[in-house]
Amino acid sequence: MTKLSNLVFILTALLLTYSCDSLSKEEEAFDKKMQEIIDVHDEVMPKMGEMSALIKNLESKIDTTNATRNYKQAQQNLKDGYDFMMEWMSDFSQKFPHDDKNKELSNEELNVKMKILEQEEVEVKELRDQINSSIQNAKSVLKITEEE
Template sequence: MKKLLILPLIALFVISCSNERKALKEKHDEVLQEVFDAHDVAMPKMGEINTLLKQLEEKIDSTSESENYIKAQKELQAAHKHMMTWMQDFSSKFPDVNKIENLDLEELRQRTDSLINEKPAVEDMRDHVLRSISRAKEILNN
């Protein structure tokens, strides 16, 4: 009789774990996509940063207006470095970001939490890149 009770409990446990894993995997994939989306906004802007840096360099001379160009240049360089640093950090934190099949439930939970914690960093980097480009364009157009 006890054996008959144990089998349904085991089945219920397996189904419960399976549902939790599925929900956690979906959350992981959703957050990972959000991280990639923020990166994918900033990454194509690297060429634009280089172009703006050259344009600013051409404007720099010994006049007092050069100070604004130099500030914009430094901000663009900092944004470029921010992007490169973020990518390097992300690669070291998540070397196998897409390989989650072999993770147990707790490892998957930790990975998902880590990605959630990574989101503000990538959004900050994206915003830094976009803000520096906007400011450089504004200075060049004045």
């Protein structure tokens, strides 16, 4: 009986060790993905001020004629990017509240959160691309005007 109880103890200890290692690897993958998303956000967040300045600059070029259509479109693209950022940040903070940062998650909960995080990664990259392209387009439209 002693050998059997020792064997059960060793198997239980191994199983617990394996389970903890598995969860630890999943937590590491989750943390890595979270950091990648935060890095993309941190890359584009400083551009919000530039976007606001470009919106105002374009506003000064817009009149009621059809000739300013490019300015209007460039300005709308900037506004859409700005709104996308605000909506994404609000949505992200609801899905991943700061209070949950230190909360212990089960393996199943972590897998569910990881799938949501993977969707957020796609969305934040779309956000980055939209912001960068709207800034580039606005600068291009304004540069054409400045050269004339």
